[in-house]
Amino acid sequence: MPPKRIAIVTSSTRRPRLNPTITRYVYDVLSADPTIPTTPNSDPSITDPRHITLEILDLAKQSLPLYDESVIPASLPATDPTPHYTKPHAQAWSSIVRKCDAFIFVTPQYNWSIPASLKNALDYLFHEWKGKPAGIVSYGSRGGGKAAEHLRGVLNGLRMRAVGTAPGLIIKHTGLPVGSLSEEEEQVELDARDVEGWRQAGIEGMMRNLGMELVCELDKE
Numbered sequence: 467m468p469p470k471r472i473a474i475v476t477s478s479t480r481r482p483r484l485n486p487t488i489t490r491y492v493y494d495v496l497s498a499d500p501t502i503p504t505t506p507n508s509d510p511s512i513t514d515p516r517h518i519t520l521e522i523l524d525l526a527k528q529s530l531p532l533y534d535e536s537v538i539p540a541s542l543p544a545t546d547p548t549p550h551y552t553k554p555h556a557q558a559w560s561s562i563v564r565k566c567d568a569f570i571f572v573t574p575q576y577n578w579s580i581p582a583s584l585k586n587a588l589d590y591l592f593h594e595w596k597g598k599p600a601g602i603v604s605y606g607s608r609g610g611g612k613a614a615e616h617l618r619g620v621l622n623g624l625r626m627r628a629v630g631t632a633p634g635l636i637i638k639h640t641g642l643p644v645g646s647l648s649e650e651e652e653q654v655e656l657d658a659r660d661v662e663g664w665r666q667a668g669i670e671g672m673m674r675n676l677g678m679e680l681v682c683e684l685d686k687e
């Protein structure tokens with residue numbers, strides 16, 4: 467059996483943005499955890515079903531317009547919905563999501579909810595999400611708990627198996643660069659005081675719990 471693929475989803479799409487930095491933080495914590503059986507790539511020769519690959523899936527790279535499909539995703543054939551979308555971007559997004567076995571949605575809080583980019587990307591599909599394990603990591607000035615709550619409701623609507631642990635990262639000091647910037651200059655460095663705050667709040671332990679909960683869900687399949 468090939469390794470199970472967990473996609474860590476970068477949800478905001480503006481520039482510059484903090485989301486890629488938080489996504490990388492989640493990736494680093496989980497890939498450094500010896501109890502989570504990760505493998506560095508999707509090597510099909512690895513036959514141990516406990517093996518997991520972690521990969522980053524950035525919504526900004528999917529170029530999804532605001533939902534413009536005439537079909538209702540839940541009404542498409544469950545076993546092979548992809549060719550039934552009418553737009554090439556929806557078909558492309560469908561085939562990407564179908565190949566992933568589980569997801570960790572890393573989301574900021576925008577006005578007490580999730581960014582429209584994430585809701586839009588979720589709305590595009592149904593069967594590709596349905597039944598798959600999902601984790602939530604939120605961030606914001608108070609940890610983004612309201613975004614996490616809204617997202618849990620949406621994931622339930624998509625019949626995903628959202629796990630319980632949902633770390634919320636409080637951002638107090640990390641800032642975004644301003645001005646007209648190149649892609650390299652847009653990279654955001656985490657402020658050490660925020661990282662220390664997360665450490666004291668046990669955020670890394672929560673992330674590892676979340677990772678193990680996903681692995682347990684995948685092991686049930």
Ligand SMILES: Cc1cc2nc3c(=O)[nH]c(=O)nc-3n(C[C@H](O)[C@H](O)[C@H](O)COP(=O)(O)O)c2cc1C
Pocket residue numbers: 478479480482483484485486574575576577578579605606607608609610
């Ligand atoms: C449109 C918008 C709405 C926001 N609303 C909230 C909010 O409700 N609560 C909060 O803590 N932060 C809020 N923020 C601050 C964001 O958490 C912060 O800007 C964060 O960097 C956003 O993630 P991003 O940089 O990846 O887009 C908001 C930011 C934006 C752009």
